[in-house]
Amino acid sequence: MSRQRFAPHLALLALSLTSSVAAAQRSRQYQLLSPDGTNQITVEVGDRVSYAVAHRGRPVLQASPISLTLEGGRTLGTAERVRSEARRQVRDSVRPVAPVKSAVVADRFNELRLRLGDHDLELRAYDEGIAYRWVLAIGDSVTVRSEQASFAVAGESEALVGIDTTFMTHYEPVYHRVKLDTLAHGRHALLPALIALQGGPKIAITESQLEDYAGMYLVARDGGGLAGEFPRAALEERARNDRDVVVTRRADWLARTSGRRALPWRIVMIADEDRQLLLNQMVYDLAAPSRLSDVSWIKPGKVSWDWFNNLNLRGVSFRAGVNDDTYRYFIDFAAKNGIPYIILDEGWYKLGDLLTQAPGIDVPALVQYGASKHVGIILWTTWSTLDTQLKPALDQFEKWGVKGIKVDFMQRDDQKVVNYYYRIAREAAARHLLVDYHGAHKPAGLNRTWPNVLTFEGVHGLENNKWTDDVTPTHNVTLPFTRMLAGPMDYTPGAMLNAQPKNFRAIFDRPMSVGTRVHQLAMYVVFESPLQMLADSPSEYEREPEAMEWLRAVPVLWDETRALDGAAGSHVLLARRHGTEWFVGAMTNTSARTLTLDLSFLGAGRWTMDAWSDGINADRNGMDFKRETRTVSAGDKLTLTLAPGGGWAGRFKR
Structure with missing residues (x-):
């Protein structure tokens, strides 16, 4: 060059x-x-x-x-x-x-x-x-x-x-x-x-x-x-x-x-x-701090939910369905078991018009009946209809004495729909109504800013078992490490018909879950939601007094959490304290698993442990479980044996 x-x-x-x-x-x-x-x-x-x-x-x-x-x-x-x-x-x-x-x-x-x-x-x-x-x-x-x-x-x-x-x-x-x-x-x-x-x-x-x-x-x-x-x-x-x-x-x-x-x-x-x-x-x-000065009326709790179980009741003298007799039965069940709410899901109103009740439904009468038994009513609505009739509908709900709304099918999070979430939360709070968002995007702090918003779906939850087989135990033990990081998760647990994968069938009118009974029970500790569903029929729960003993006792709010073990898609083991009592939930994927539960998180002294564990035949029959009570102390280490798709649930009290 x-x-x-x-x-x-x-x-x-x-x-x-x-x-x-x-x-x-x-x-x-x-x-x-x-x-x-x-x-x-x-x-x-x-x-x-x-x-x-x-x-x-x-x-x-x-x-x-x-x-x-x-x-x-x-x-x-x-x-x-x-x-x-x-x-x-x-x-x-x-x-x-x-x-x-x-x-x-x-x-x-x-x-x-x-x-x-x-x-x-x-x-x-x-x-x-x-x-x-x-x-x-x-x-x-x-x-x-x-x-x-x-x-x-x-x-x-x-x-x-x-x-x-x-x-x-x-x-x-x-x-x-x-x-x-x-x-x-x-x-x-x-x-x-x-x-x-x-x-x-x-x-x-x-x-x-x-x-x-x-x-x-x-x-x-x-x-x-x-x-x-x-x-x-x-x-x-x-x-x-x-x-x-x-x-x-x-x-x-x-x-x-x-x-x-x-x-x-x-x-x-x-x-x-x-x-x-x-x-x-x-x-x-x-998230932005709460915009509510008075939060004393916000009462989280468990809910008896109708839609998953298709309102199936047994041994009753009336035709089960979307009618007052059926919902009074749900209210009676909730009252008997200390459940503070029931939901009236799709069917209670003429679709497209929240101001017109369906034949056979009298919401004010149901609210009054529920109030006499300390059970509140939450009403389901599609988001679009609520948007159209927002103030007259919410005014009507307040007049009736309804405790909350379940808003469904938003399916978007562009700016307009994100703003809709805030508008509904604000208008609901003005009338002392709780909010549960379904068909929703993931939580992103709204539940702190408007604490009457208690939970969000935005999850492939239990209801999908009605039409698909992909709500697997592996999926369930993935959720705490993914979706639940964003905030409360309305998975709607509580299925009482439980099957291992080879025996599972998606049946819309009589749904079941994949995995064991105790896999479902453990979800009440593992899955976080201040408004926690009991998704199955009162008739199914009434046949399972030992399961109901757990479902009555387990709280929805927690004072302390210990993450004891877990890996995304593999297993999870959590201990949570409510007041002076501890509750433990363990879940595994489709692999059988042995976990060690170190009880050192307990305080000094002797504790009574009520435990629900997979039965010896749970690998074949997902509904098989064992209930036991024993005395333990903080120095003990327990061996938990989980069946494929299994779980373990325990309550510790003095």
């Missing part, structure tokens, strides 16, 4: 080096450690904004760009300069209205807030993970065209996720183990997504304080890892019927919202062992 030809290359190299040096000078790094020092966030601000996460010195997320593109072409997160930084340490606690893990939630984190002009980037490092969000001070309103939320997972990894191909979703997946790059070509992961780093910790990605915005999903990211994907705003809709409202045209933006607000938190939970995830309460802690 001649000197003349070489000179331009030297000039180009010099220019490149100069640009690199200038870029490096423009970029600045900021670090934030968790209170215990195990989790570290490194933020780089310059031509772009990115964050990286390390756990015990090992990279968990590599540099992951984040940005927010607004209408008009402005992008927050590019060509940024830090105007100021603010740090704080918080060592506080929160007391939930309806505690599902503990009476006190630790509010313990270190925070870094970077002022970038008319917007901030706020980051928090917890001992259990990290979170970040954008905080806007731009003006009265903004239109968010897109959000770049990336998670550049470090090294080889495998995800355990529910997958969908549309934004019209009940959030009811069966979970699959997949490589991250398979989440492409129209396939996206529902949150929370659990990711195992090869030879390293587990991380779970989800969100909190989702309000006036679109919900987040995850897809494969160019260059590796995952990126957020969001449903665009609905411009046109079409109602197929009284419940399915489909979006026929979407905008090219995902949210029009206040320009003076904080956007949702992006959360990365981190755990060395799967069982540590069972104690993670970051979603609740990061």
Whole structure:
């Protein structure tokens, strides 16, 4: 090469080096450690904004760009300069209205807030993970065209996720183990997504304080890892019927919202062992505080539910079905067993009109009858009909003395429908009505902000046994490490007809569950829901006095939780305290399993243990179980023998 030809290359190299040096000078790094020092966030601000996460010195997320593109072409997160930084340490606690893990939630984190002009980037490092969000001070309103939320997972990894191909979703997946790059070509992961780093910790990605915005999903990211994907705003809709409202045209933006607000938190939970995830309460802690000053009327409890069992009753003198006689029977059953609520599910009103009761139903009379026996009524409704008749319907429910509503079939989490959840919660609270969302997206903190919202479905739960065989024991022991990380989960347990897989049949009118009887009983400890269903028929429960002894005793709220053992998709062993009593639940997948229950969590002295365990023939007959009582102490270690698809349930009292 001649000197003349070489000179331009030297000039180009010099220019490149100069640009690199200038870029490096423009970029600045900021670090934030968790209170215990195990989790570290490194933020780089310059031509772009990115964050990286390390756990015990090992990279968990590599540099992951984040940005927010607004209408008009402005992008927050590019060509940024830090105007100021603010740090704080918080060592506080929160007391939930309806505690599902503990009476006190630790509010313990270190925070870094970077002022970038008319917007901030706020980051928090917890001992259990990290979170970040954008905080806007731009003006009265903004239109968010897109959000770049990336998670550049470090090294080889495998995800355990529910997958969908549309934004019209009940959030009811069966979970699959997949490589991250398979989440492409129209396939996206529902949150929370659990990711195992090869030879390293587990991380779970989800969100909190989702309000006036679109919900987040995850897809494969160019260059590796995952990126957020969001449903665009609905411009046109079409109602197929009284419940399915489909979006026929979407905008090219995902949210029009206040320009003076904080956007949702992006959360990365981190755990060395799967069982540590069972104690993670970051979603609740990061949610907006309660907007209710008086919560004394909010009464969680168990519910006798009609729809799963198809209102099947035996030995009665009336035709069982959607009628007053049947619901009085449900009320009598609930009263006898200390169950504070029953639900009137689909059929009590003329579909499409909440103000017209079905023939044979007199809700005010049922409410009065229930009140005489200290049993409240919760009414089911489709979301679309409730939306149309919101104030007159809720006013009517309040006048009748109804205690709550079960709102079904939203199936979306675009901005409009997310706002619907908040509107219903607010209007229900104004009338002292509890709320249970079905056909719902995953929880994202709403139950803290509006604590009358007690639970959410958003799970492939027991009802699916009426038409499919994929609600397996393996699925059931996956849920605590995935879906339940987001918040309360209305799985609706309690089937009394139980079968091993080869004997299972999906029968709509007389449904059963896959797995053993005690697998179902243990769910009342393992699965968190302040409004917990008894899904089977009163007739089935009345034939099972030993099972009902457990179902009467087990609480729905917990003062303390100990995660004793567990692995996603394998097994789970939890101990929970309510007052002075402890309850233990163990569940296994389709493999028989022996677990050791170390009773050191008990206090000093002797304890009476009431235990329900798989029977010796439970591997053939899922309904076989054994009930025993014995005296134990904190120094004891018990061997729990679980059948395939089995479980163990125990109550410890002085």
